[in-house]
Amino acid sequence: MYEKDGEKYFIVDSHSHFWDASRENWKPGREEFAKGWIDCFYGYHQLGPPETRWDYEKYLKVSEEDFVRDMFTDGYVDVAIFQSTYLKDWYTDGFNTVERNGALAEKYPGRLIVNGRWDPRDGDKGLDQLAADAERWHLKGVKLYTAEWQDGSRGWKLTDPMSYRYLEKCQELGIINQHVHKGPTIWPLNKDAFDMSDVDQVATDFPQLNFIVEHVGLPRIEDFCFMAVQEPNVYAGCSVVIGGLMHARPKFFAKVMGELLFWVGEDKMTFGGDYNIWTPKWQVEGLVDWQMPDDDAFSDYQRLTTATKKKILGLNAAKLYDIPVPAECALPDTSAGEQTAPAEQLADSEHLVAGG
Amino acid sequence: MADRTAGPLSAAPSAAWSALATVLDPELDEPITDLGFVTSVAVTGDGTARVRLRLPTFYCAPNFSYLMVADAYDAVSAVPGIRHADVQLEDHHAAPEINAGVAAGVGFASSFPGEATGELHDLRRVFLSKAVMAGQDRVARPLVDAGATPAQLARMTLGEVPASVDLDRLRRRRTALGLPADDDAPLLLHPDGSRVTTEQVPLHLRRARLTRVGMETNGEYCRSLLDSRYIGVNRR
Numbered sequence: 001m002y003e004k005d006g007e008k009y010f011i012v013d014s015h016s017h018f019w020d021a022s023r024e025n026w027k028p029g030r031e032e033f034a035k036g037w038i039d040c041f042y043g044y045h046q047l048g049p050p051e052t053r054w055d056y057e058k059y060l061k062v063s064e065e066d067f068v069r070d071m072f073t074d075g076y077v078d079v080a081i082f083q084s085t086y087l088k089d090w091y092t093d094g095f096n097t098v099e100r101n102g103a104l105a106e107k108y109p110g111r112l113i114v115n116g117r118w119d120p121r122d123g124d125k126g127l128d129q130l131a132a133d134a135e136r137w138h139l140k141g142v143k144l145y146t147a148e149w150q151d152g153s154r155g156w157k158l159t160d161p162m163s164y165r166y167l168e169k170c171q172e173l174g175i176i177n178q179h180v181h182k183g184p185t186i187w188p189l190n191k192d193a194f195d196m197s198d199v200d201q202v203a204t205d206f207p208q209l210n211f212i213v214e215h216v217g218l219p220r221i222e223d224f225c226f227m228a229v230q231e232p233n234v235y236a237g238c239s240v241v242i243g244g245l246m247h248a249r250p251k252f253f254a255k256v257m258g259e260l261l262f263w264v265g266e267d268k269m270t271f272g273g274d275y276n277i278w279t280p281k282w283q284v285e286g287l288v289d290w291q292m293p294d295d296d297a298f299s300d301y302q303r304l305t306t307a308t309k310k311k312i313l314g315l316n317a318a319k320l321y322d323i324p325v326p327a328e329c330a331l332p333d334t335s336a337g338e339q340t341a342p343a344e345q346l347a348d349s350e351h352l353v354a355g356g
Numbered sequence: 357m358a359d360r361t362a363g364p365l366s367a368a369p370s371a372a373w374s375a376l377a378t379v380l381d382p383e384l385d386e387p388i389t390d391l392g393f394v395t396s397v398a399v400t401g402d403g404t405a406r407v408r409l410r411l412p413t414f415y416c417a418p419n420f421s422y423l424m425v426a427d428a429y430d431a432v433s434a435v436p437g438i439r440h441a442d443v444q445l446e447d448h449h450a451a452p453e454i455n456a457g458v459a460a461g462v463g464f465a466s467s468f469p470g471e472a473t474g475e476l477h478d479l480r481r482v483f484l485s486k487a488v489m490a491g492q493d494r495v496a497r498p499l500v501d502a503g504a505t506p507a508q509l510a511r512m513t514l515g516e517v518p519a520s521v522d523l524d525r526l527r528r529r530r531t532a533l534g535l536p537a538d539d540d541a542p543l544l545l546h547p548d549g550s551r552v553t554t555e556q557v558p559l560h561l562r563r564a565r566l567t568r569v570g571m572e573t574n575g576e577y578c579r580s581l582l583d584s585r586y587i588g589v590n591r592r
Contacts, residue, residue, distance in 0.1 A: 036414030036449055039585075043413060046584035154471060184417040188473040190464060192482065193417055219383065219577070222486070222570035226563070249576045255569045263566065296501075 001329065002076035002313075004288050007306050010329035012317040013071065013080040013280055015179070015214060015239035015272025018104050019096040022061040027092045033149075034090040041277050044240070047248040048278045062276050064104060072111065075273070075280035078314065079323050081113045083143035083179055083214070089150055102137050113321060115141040115179065118170070120162035121150050127169055134173045140321055142175055143214075147183020147193055155186035158198040167206050177320055179237060181214040194220045196227055203231040210320055210337070212270060215240040216260060225263035235320070235336070236264045238312065239272025242283050246290065254293050258301025266308040267335040270317045287313065307331055368399040368437045375431040376407065382480050383420045384575045385487040385529070391575070392582050393424065395446065403439035405432045410446055412581035418450040419476055422467065425458045447585075484533050485547050490568035491526035492544055496561060506557035515539025 002009040021041075026034035042059055062070075071077045082101035086094045094100070098116050105112035116133040118126060133139060147155045157163065158180070170178065186193035196217055203211045214237035217224030228234045238260070245253035260269060271287070273280035292303045302308075310329070316336035318325050376397065377389040388394055388409070395408040407428055411421060425445050432441045443458060445451045450468075457467025465472040495517055496509060504512070514537065517523055530537040535549050544552040544560055552560045 033449060040413040040415055040581075043581045043584045047580055152470075184415050188471060189418055189468050190472040190474050190476055190479060192419070192479055219574040220570065221573065222563075222567045225566055244577065244580075245573070248580050249573075252569075252573045252576050256573055259566050259569055262562070 001078055001326075002284050002288065004285075007310075008326075008329045009076075009284070009288060009310055010314040010318065010325050011076050011078050011280070011284055012271065012314040012321070012323060013075075013077045013273045013275070014212070014270045014317040014321075015083050015237055016071070016080045016275040017083060017085065017096045018062075018067055018101050019085075019276070020061050020091070020093060020100065021059075021095065025061075025091045025093055027088075027090055030090045034087075037087065037090060037095075044244055044274075044277050047244045049247050049282055052279055052282055059276065064107075067104070067275070068108070070279045070281070071275060072108075075275075076284045077111075077273070077280050079111055079113060079318070079321075080275070081115060081141065081317070081321065083115050083181075084117050085143060085145055085148075086117060086119075087145075087148060089148070098133055098137055105137075113140065113323075115139065115143050115177070116175070117143050117145070118166045119144075119148065119150065120156050120160045120166060121153060123162065127165065130166065130169055130175075131173060134175060139173070139175045141177030141179060142170065143179045143181065145181045145183060146198075147185045149185070153187055154189060155183070155193060157186065158202045163202070164205075167202060167209065171206060171208055176208065177210050177212060179212045179214050182217065182220075192220075194223075196220060196223050199234070200227045200231060203227075203234050207233055209233065210235060212237045212320070214272065216256075221256060221259065225259060228264045228268065234268070235316075236260050236269045237272055238269055239274045240277075242271065242287060243274050243278040246283065246286050251293070254298055254301070257304075258292060258298060261302045261304075261308070266304075266311050267316060269312045270320070271313045284313065311336070368403070368405070368435065369397055371435045372397050372399060372405045372407070372432050372438065375435050376428055379424060379427040379431050381420065381578075382423050382483045383417075384571060384578065385483070385490065386575055388424055388428065391578060392586075394428075399438065403437060405435070405438045405441050405443075407432055407441065407443040408446055409443065410582070410586065411448055412578045412585060414447060414449050416448065418454065418468070419464065419479055421445060421448060421450065422454050422457070422464050423476055423480065425454050426464075429458050481533065484529055486567050486571060487529045488526065488533060488535065488545070489547065489564050490571050491522065491529055493561065493564035493568040494522040495520070495526055496543060496564070500561065507554045509544060509557050509561075510542075510552055510554040512543040513539060514541045514543055517543055 002011055021038040038060060042056060045053060071080055084098045084101050085096055088094050098114055102114045105114040114137050116139045118130050180199055182194045184193050199211055199213060210233050212235040213224055216236045218240060241256055273283050288309055292298050292301050310331055311334045315331055315334050319334060319337040376394055377387050379388045381388055381391055393409055393411060395410045398406045409425060425443055429441050429443045432438055444455050453467050464476050465474055527537040542551050546552060
C-alpha cells in the first residue's frame, strides 16, 4: 500500500517477472539471441531515473531477496501478477516459466499471483499442459507472447484455428484474463507483427474473457485505442508506458495518458511496473504525484483525480483478479470487469482503422 | 556523429548522405538520417559507396528493417558517380538475411524463404496511410487553435492552407498513396479518400491526433533506445 496526503492506494502490479537471463541460461548456439533479448530490455531499463539503474550483471538475474525488497518492502506493491514468458528457443530453462514464478509465488501467498501461458503451436499436448498448469497454479490469467520463436516459426495469431481451442479451454477452466503482448515478428513476416486485428476478433468472439493488451499495443497505440473503444472486454495494460515515458519523455507520457483516458477510460487501465525492467517504487510515487500539464497543448485532455490513480494503480486489476481490497483503499465504483457498452459515439467503425 | 569520410570523388559522400536523407523509416515517417540510423557513409576511389546502418534494438521488426536497407541501397545507387553500393545493417537479428537479400536484389519474400508470403508494398501503404492521418493533425491543429470551425475545416482545401513544411510533407505522402494532393484537394480526408463531413470533423481530428501521438511516441522510444544502445551508458 502507498499512502500520500492522507490517501491510501492499493497497489496491484499486474505485469512483473522473475526472470533468469544469466549467461548460464543462454541456450548453447542461441547465445546471440538470448543476449539480444535481454540487451533490448536493458535499453528500456535506461529510461528510468538514473538512481534506479543497475549494472548489467545484476540485471541479468535478481535474487529472491532483491525481488522481495524492490517489490514489497520498498515498492509498495500489495499484490503482483507474474506474466510467465518462456522463450525456450533462446533460454535453456526458459526466461521466466510458470514453474520458476510459481515457486516464488508459493512462498508469498496472497502477495503473488502466477499467470500461465499457452501457444497454439503446442497443439493438443499444450491443451493438456494448460489444464495441468491451471490446476497446479490456480490460474486466473495467462500471458500470450505472439512473437515467440519456436522451431523455426517466428510467431502466431490469436485467430489461428488452434488458438480458438485454447481460448475455449481457458473459458472452460476459468482462466478469464488473457494478457496479450505483441512483438516484432509473426508468420508471415511481410505482415505487421504488431497488428491487433486478431485481438479485436477474439474479443468479440469470447465476450466472457478479458483481453488486457500489454504495453497498450505499443508501437500501435492508435490501433489499440480504436479497438478498445469498440470492445468492452479490452483493457490497456500500462506497463512500459509509465516506466518508459514518465521519466524519459514526460511530454509524450502526458499525451499518451491523455489519449488513453479519452479512448479507453480510467476503468480499463491497469498498472504494470515490469519488474525487473524497472522497480515499482519510482513509478508508483511518480504516478501519484503526476498531473496533466497546464500547458495549452494538453488543455483538452482529462485531468487525473485521486480516484483515477487509485483505479489504475490497483483497483481495476483487483477486480479482474478478484483480489480483496482493504476498505480503507476501496472506491465504490470501477466498471472494470463489467461488460459496459462501448462509447458508441466514438465507434464509427466505417472510418476507424487508418489504412484499413 | 556519423563518419562521412571524403574520398577522391569529394562530392560523392555528401551526395550519398543527401540521398540517404530521403529514406524514411516507414513506421515512424521520419528520415533515417534524422533518427541516427546511419552509422557511416564512405565512398572509395572506385565509386563504391559503403554505408553502415544501425537500429535501436537487436529485434527491430525485420520487415521495416528490410525496407530501410533496400531503400538506402536504391537511394545511394542512384547518386551520380556511385558505381556500386555496399549497404550493411549491423547488430540485428536478421542482418544476414536482409543484407544478402538487398545486395542480391531478390526481394523480401526470397530473402526469408518460407517465412513470408509476399513483398512489403501493402505494409508500406498501411504506414503511409497512418502518416497521412498524422499529417492532417499537423496541418489542421494550428487552424483549430486559431478558431477554425468544423464547417470551415470540412470545406477547406490544401490550397487555402498557409504554406508549411508539414503541408508539403502531407502532399508528398498523399501523392505516394494516390490520394488527391493538389490545391483543390480537401484538407481532411478519411483513409479511404472520402471527404470528412462537418459532423465528422471533431472525431476525425481526434483520430488524426491519436495517430500522430502514436507515431511520434514510437519515434521517441526509438531515439531513447538507440541512445542507450550506442551512446548512453557504460555497459558490459
